[in-house]
Amino acid sequence: MEEGGGGPLGLLCRVGWPAKPALSRGGQNPRGEKLCGHRRAPDWRAETKPAVPTSARSPSPPQDFILMADSKPAVDGEPMDMEALLQSVFGIVIDEAIQKGTSASEKVCEWKEPEELKQLLDLELQSQGESQEQILERCRAVIRYSVKTGHPRFFNQLFSGLDPHALAGRIITESLNTSQYTYEIAPVFVLMEEEVLKKLRALVGWSSGDGVFCPGGSVSNMYAMNLARYQRYPDCKQRGLRALPPLALFTSKECHYSINKGAAFLGLGTDSVRVVKADERGKMIPEDLERQIFQAEAEGSVPFLVSATSGTTVLGAFDPLDAIADVCQRHGLWFHVDAAWGGSVLLSQMHRHLLDGIQRADSVAWNPHKLLAAGLQCSALLLRDTSNLLKRCHGSQASYLFQQDKFYDVALDTGDKVLGGGNKETGRV
Numbered sequence: 001m002e003e004g005g006g007g008p009l010g011l012l013c014r015v016g017w018p019a020k021p022a023l024s025r026g027g028q029n030p031r032g033e034k035l036c037g038h039r040r041a042p043d044w045r046a047e048t049k050p051a052v053p054t055s056a057r058s059p060s061p062p063q064d065f066i067l068m069a070d071s072k073p074a075v076d077g078e079p080m081d082m083e084a085l086l087q088s089v090f091g092i093v094i095d096e097a098i099q100k101g102t103s104a105s106e107k108v109c110e111w112k113e114p115e116e117l118k119q120l121l122d123l124e125l126q127s128q129g130e131s132q133e134q135i136l137e138r139c140r141a142v143i144r145y146s147v148k149t150g151h152p153r154f155f156n157q158l159f160s161g162l163d164p165h166a167l168a169g170r171i172i173t174e175s176l177n178t179s180q181y182t183y184e185i186a187p188v189f190v191l192m193e194e195e196v197l198k199k200l201r202a203l204v205g206w207s208s209g210d211g212v213f214c215p216g217g218s219v220s221n222m223y224a225m226n227l228a229r230y231q232r233y234p235d236c237k238q239r240g241l242r243a244l245p246p247l248a249l250f251t252s253k254e255c256h257y258s259i260n261k262g263a264a265f266l267g268l269g270t271d272s273v274r275v276v277k278a279d280e281r282g283k284m285i286p287e288d289l290e291r292q293i294f295q296a297e298a299e300g301s302v303p304f305l306v307s308a309t310s311g312t313t314v315l316g317a318f319d320p321l322d323a324i325a326d327v328c329q330r331h332g333l334w335f336h337v338d339a340a341w342g343g344s345v346l347l348s349q350m351h352r353h354l355l356d357g358i359q360r361a362d363s364v365a366w367n368p369h370k371l372l373a374a375g376l377q378c379s380a381l382l383l384r385d386t387s388n389l390l391k392r393c394h395g396s397q398a399s400y401l402f403q404q405d406k407f408y409d410v411a412l413d414t415g416d417k418v419l420g421g422g423n424k425e426t427g428r429v
């Protein structure tokens with residue numbers, strides 16, 4: 001098996017080939033044991049030790065052996081000291097990314113044009129391993145030519161700064177590298193998610209409800225649209241668009257573009273998004289919302305959702321939530337608040353009033369990775385629902401994961417609430 005760094009930053013999932021053809025494309029060794037996935041042959045290491053020195057190997061190896069790392073990384077057969085490597089990497093990160101990266105006397109970015117940068121980084125993925133020193137030099141180069149978003153002179157529309165607590169949490173979650181679909185694979189993170197969501201809901205003003213962390217505010221908004229549609233037309237989960245009349249949803253002209261993207265992605269079509277007028281400060285005009293609802297009905301569409309924005313992306317406007325909630329109540333519409341940007345105002349005694357009425361929402365999208373400086377990405381979708389709508393809408397009951405006869409409360413297996421599979425569901429852990 002080819003070992004060592006091999007290419008930019010060293011692929012920790014190494015690509016290589018055994019001396020004898022021991023592994024088929026199907027991920028099995030000659031005894032038919034599955035090697036990639038949950039089970040691995042215990043003596044796989046012995047079987048795949050290279051029989052020929054690296055220098056004697058063919059220059060173009062077959063690329064069909066992608067193995068789970070179950071041995072210590074090595075360069076030219078010598079085991080690499082993993083702890084020493086990581087200590088060095090952490091040292092570089094502290095010096096270059098954190099200390100220099102947040103120092104006003106350093107540059108925000110060592111800018112290079114793409115062609116020059118390609119040359120400097122030498123990005124081609126190679127089949128040969130690299131020495132630890134080369135790998136460390138690559139680490140330094142990645143940091144040197146990247147934008148330092150924690151720098152005091154880095155000004156981004158929506159996030160910036162480096163919060164050491166958030167970073168500490170991310171170092172731990174990255175090191176543990178887990179999925180989060182069941183309690184048994186992520187007991188700590190499942191309980192943490194539950195507790196954090198409970199706290200965020202309490203800040204919204206709900207003593208009960210549901211929610212999930214999503215890979216970003218755009219996805220949170222899309223989940224809300226899907227949930228609103230499913231709640232009105234549960235048949236659509238099975239029958240798809242055939243179960244639906246032409247639907248209409250409403251948002252202001254200052255909304256985030258993810259509303260349009262979500263409408264396209266969910267098969268509603270961007271024509272189903274009715275654009276409500278905003279005033280000179282960028283706030284939705286509730287009278288125009290109601291006018292548009294009547295107009296959509298007159299044109300044969302069925303209104304089902306209003307998405308208000310708390311903290312519009314460009315102007316930072318806060319839609320008048322109470323007045324919009326009144327309209328939703330009169331017309332029986334799902335009330336979503338896209339508070340991806342402005343939700344953190346809930347923590348401010350001075351500005352909390354901007355979100356008055358948010359407790360009347362059915363769903364709220366809130367990105368702690370924006371104003372709260374949590375690491376990218378961290379977006380919560382909060383729901384007032386207590387009827388397990390998330391799971392009913394998205395669940396698929398995969399029996400190999402979500403067995404109902406486990407020895408703990410299977411309500412803690414939250415993975416069936418979301419669209420992701422065995423991945424980390426960025427933002428959840």
Ligand SMILES: Cc1ncc(COP(=O)(O)O)c(C=O)c1O
Nearest residue numbers: 216217218256311313338340341
């Ligand atoms: C109001 C609003 N909603 C949604 C989003 C999308 O969030 P994300 O970038 O996490 O997908 C943004 C991002 O800028 C936003 O400002």
